[in-house]
Amino acid sequence: MGIARRDLLKWGAGFGGAVALGGGLVLPTAARAAARTTPRGLPTDGWMSRLDGNLSLLDLTIPGTHDSCCENPAYGTEWSHTQNWGIPQQLEEGVRFLDIRCNGLQGAPDELGIYHSDNYQHLRLQDVLDRCRTFLQARPGETVVMRLRNERSGGQALGDDEFMRRIDHYFDGLGYRDLFHLYGWPTLGAARGKVVLVADFANPWGLIGWSSGQNEYFDTQDAWQIGGIDPLGTKGQYIVAQFDKARLNPGRSTMFVNFLSYAGGYWPKDSSQRLMDRSIYPYLNARTQQSGRFGIVPMDFPDFHVNVLQMLIDQNVVPPGVHRVPAAGPR
Template identity: 80%
Template structure:
């Protein structure tokens, strides 16, 4: 597929019956009553009209070096622009805020979703398994480590932000993580996704088909499917397909693996710069694991490679596509320079 906007295809409103019984992990699962308690405490948007913690959007974000407010920077761009024409800062494993929910290996962010969005992040990397005691729901995981947040909590936070910032959009990679005792097969994952769309009423929050213009995407979550489906959605690739050209080297050998990763990052930035009319979305992950804690690799890559590259090109407009990163709070300068790329 080479067309930048695939034609709409009917998305099933009815879910297939579940055909398996996924084993339930005693260690990673939680009781239903605890799910509801944690969901409320983590800031699901509203319950019976009462705002819950984490959903107020009164505090504005910062401003970039070019003076753009980070909480509503997209609203200042022409609605005629395709999302393919933008530089879109993002986060990798967007909900992994607490090393207690895994280890420092699974800890990739300090900001929660509300602050990420307020600070200008517009791509979220959301990875799901099933939840013990909640047969229709999806929890957010890093591999088999449950992050104590459910998909509906993430969607409620996005909806609250977009209602307060209607000129913005959020791109969301929704991944079947397929890990641990709560791993789901393709059929069951699709059934639960349909439950969110129709049973829980989130269908209207999403844009489903093809890369839209910014005007079409405003106020919506643009769904990027990293799960098997027959629906004709934007189909994620960690390499290259008809939708994406992605750099996601997260592990390699050699004497200087971070040097190798840095070289891949620069090559992908250069490729995007040299192909401004490319029909695919470029993605350039700044994150790396490969034997390093994410905090260590993130800071080294930012200091050695990413910041010097961007700082030398502050007056050069570029369409870099989606740029996911770990710990943008440690490198706000990089986050803001990426936003500014859209206004040069």
């Protein structure tokens, strides 16, 4: 059954001033308690503003979320439920990478909706962009890295040309072009106040191009389905190996990405908790007095793992006497 455009507009406007959370609403960001502070003293809502603007984004550890808008199992199933925090609270809590997946939107021929596969998440792309812009206007020392994916799924799947046409409509028809940094990995100073766009869609524009493996921009671990008798044990080994690879190669001019999420027949909440307990928390907890770049680290349910989220943020603080080798620099 199609969704009426008036309902799309109503949902987009209705959620604009509040955060959707498990089917209910919580108060807008401004009405919530003061932001958390990490163990090393960084405010989670403004941790990037405390860092040297001459750093390349390639030098940083950037916590993120996987399938960032999949907050409500009613919009799919519990299998596709990956987050409890909405985008505003994710950003307030220190998340700086968003995984945004789009299909076309029935009844809105120029627009994109947020999807998990063919399940509409009752958000439009402009809702996500408006929330990012609101956050960055309030905290201009921060940046957001956004993977924007053509999900190519279901009855609203779009071909390459049509997807690009709609992106161009967002850039110029709806006025979002100035929100983005579009070309090459910037310094933090150049990225501040912007969304750094990572294109997971075919384009001729020379944008930063996503890879779920390796290319000139990325070295990514995203094993989400593994065979064998202990797939979560194997996934944990992959995660640790990618952490080590990023930490021990600080001069590499590619962005490391390490997905902490896993599907493969497990409920996302279950796989996330087991991986945190068995592999991720022990690894990071043993390195709380160290500093290093781990790159982008997307996870499910950071509200269940605030300690891990904050340990990742704190990897950007260089303790006295520790020297970090910078990456090769922005392109």
